[in-house]
Amino acid sequence: MSYRTKKLISNPEDVVTECIEGMVETYPGLQYLDGFPNIKVVLRADVSGSTYDKVAVISGGGSGHEPAHAGYVGEGMLTAAVCGDIFTSPPIDSILAAIRAVTGPMGCLLIVKNYTGDRLNFGLAAEEAKAEGYLVEMVIVGDDCALPPARGGVGRRGLAGTILVHKVAGAAAAAGLSLADVTAEAKHASEVVGTMGVAFSVCTLPGHFPSDRIGPGLMELGLGIHGEPGADVADLQPADVVVSHVLKQILSTETQYVPIRRGNRVVLMINGLGATTVMELMIASGKAVPQLQLEHGLAVDRVYTGVFMTSLDMAGFSISLMRADHIILQRLDAPTKAPSWPVGTEGDRPPAKIPVPLQPSRIETNEKTQLLSQPHELSEQGRVIEAAIEAAANALISSRDQLNEWDHKVGDGDCGTTMFRGATAVLEDMKKCYPLNDVARTINEIGTSIRRVMGGTSGILYEILCKAAYANLKGSPDVTSKHLAKALEAAIAAVSKYGGASSGHRTMLDALIPAAAALNEGLDAGDDPVTSFVLSAEAAWRGAELTKNMQAQAGRSSYVSAEILVSAPDPGAMAVATWYRAAALAVESKLRLIQIE
Structure with a gap:
């Protein structure tokens, strides 16, 4: 069998699986879950979630960045790493399996690079784990210093500086700190680190042709770790000139990417991107240290040179600078058995795999054993919920073509189709298994239905919406209108947190936020809850229509010109307004009928 590039592989589809198999055989302190290869989780061989008495630190992301992330699993660093497919x-x-496998009563911290897919998937997993009873916090690392400050909620990309954050958090956890304190140290570390990369060639995915985007004698400045184009292309320069440019960009006082000023102490990391020789990396280190000292007036306390976070076979390197203080240096110097810090491992070889936890360890017993099914007789509240779900789903089904038409103008044209799939699944599942007399669990099951059929960003966002609402409502014996209003606020906060958008960014939130505000205003004023719900639906509709005049700052529409955006409202916001208004009117109608009965 021949491949388009020469690689030591068997099948391009199996590279991640086979890489992990080799890793756990090489390092006896690592093992993987017995759900492999579908669940690709590498974890410490000496940790069991049921007995682990320290904060678990979990990271991960797409593969192709080896030794990140699995190479940093070990005592004193990561407790587990979750491996996606190449750059995915x-x-x-898989994230949930990792949380369940290693998280004890002290909880766990998720460290996530700032990419939309990672934010959403880890964010939804965090919300589900919280609903199961786990203590979970998340820190997002965005250390890229190459591009101008991002517009809206997108933020800076996560690069090799993430590894330094792993080390700080892992050492803090190993020292026995609480989840709040470990999270605080990791967040502080993420805020004082900056990175910029330089490439001399583009990476080649297994089984693909190499790219000639960077021509002979050229280099690309400020590219991402997935081979994304950089900020600029320039003629190849000597090492000292290249290093000088990168350092000046990271330390720029105009952009203020990192709070490093003359007289500060810093940590320096020179990172190879995959095909750069050790000799070249050492040359870069040798140029960087005197420049930092003499030109920028910084004290270089630690230098780490090697291969920490790659981009497959990309030729190039990145420089990371972290402002150092006593605590950060203490954490970086703390012992670790993570094999790629780099420190060797020792001890007897345990089994290479352990079973995947089949169910949460701390979810209530009655919820473990109780099978979901529709109740034989619906309560008044159950009948109202049934009517609301049915009306909302049918409204989305009827709006498929209109939503697609708007999305063709400002997105990728499938918003209506995606909503249609989700609404159809909800209607089908409601007939079979929704516990309609239990509001919280019904909302949770809607999220499960959506996960099964709705792909892309919208599917994850809607599931986060449902799971966060469920977590807020869970445990409330009698769900009131005010409970639902608070759950809506919690769901909106979760979508904003993990999706990175907020009011005015031309997203689904521009319908949800006005709706929540109007609902709370009515309830606080003592108005009838149903009337407040209907009025909040009108606020959602007005908010969605106003998106036509907004400049998109999140999602695919952020790449579309303002001239095109004014031709259509945001399809995601209009979808929210559609189902929300249909549900509100159905609740009003159903309650009127019940009163007549």
């Missing part, structure tokens, strides 16, 4: 965020089920 790992699935939610």
Whole structure:
């Protein structure tokens, strides 16, 4: 069998699986879950979630960046790493499996690079784990200093500086700190680190032709770790000139990417991107240290030179600078058995794999054993919920073509089709298994239905919406209108947190946020809850229509010109307004009929 590039592989589809198999055989302190290869989780061989008495630190992302992330699993660093396919965020089920496998009563911290897929998948997994009773926090790392400050909620990309954050968090956890304190140290570390990369060739995915995007005698400045084009292309320069340019960009006082000023102490990381020789990396280190000292007036306390976060076989390197203080240096110097820090491992070889936890360890017993099914007799509340779900789903089904038409103008044209799939699945599942007399669990099951059929960003966002609402409502014996209003606020906060958008960014939130505000205003004023719900639906509709005049700052529409955007409202916001208004009117109608009965 021949491939388009010469690679030591068997099948391009199996490279991640086979890489992990080799890793756990090489390092006896690592093992993987027995759901492999579908669940690609590498974890410490000496940790069991049921007995682990420290904060678990979990990271991960797409593969192709080896030794990141699995190479940093070990005592004193990561407790587990979740591996996606090449340059692809790992699935939610794998992230949940990792949380369940290693998280004890102290909880766990998720460290996530700032890419939309990672934010959403890890965010949804965090919400599901919280609903199961786990203590979970998340820190997002965006250390890219190459591009201008991002517009809206997208933010800076996560690059090799993430590895330094792993080390700080892992050492803090190993020292026995609480989840709040480990999270605080990791967040602080993420805020004082900056990175910029330089490439001399583009990476080649297994089984693909190499790219000639960077021509002979040229280099690309500020590219991403997935081979994304950089900020600029320039003639190849000597090492000292290239290093000088990168350092000046990271330390620029105009952009203020990182809070490093003359007189500060810093940590320096020179990272190879995959095909750069050790000799070249050492040359870069040798040029960087005196420049930092003499030109920028910085004290270089630690230098790490090697291969930390690659981009497959890309020729190039990145420089990371972290402002150092006593605590950060203490954490970086703390012992670790993570094989790629680099520190060797020792000890007896345990089994290479352990079973995947089949169910949460701390979810209530009655919820473990109770099978979901529609109740034989619906309560008044159950009948209202049934009517609302049915009306909302049918409204989306009827709106498929209109939503697609709007999305063809400002997106990729499938918003209506995606909503149609989700609405159809919800209607089918409601007939079979929704516990309609239980509001919280019904909302949770809607999220499960959506996960099964709705792909892309919208599917994840809607599931986050449902799971966060469920987590907020869970445990409320009698769900009231005010409970639902608070659950809606919690769901909106979760979507904003993990999706990176907020009001005015031309997203689904521009319908949800006005709706929540109007609902709370009515309830606080003592108005009838149903009337407040209907009025909030009108606020959602007005908010969605106003998106036509907004400049998109998140999602695919952020790449579309303002002239095109004014031709259509945001399809995601209009979808929200459609189902929300249909549900509100159905609740009003159903309650009127019940009163007549």
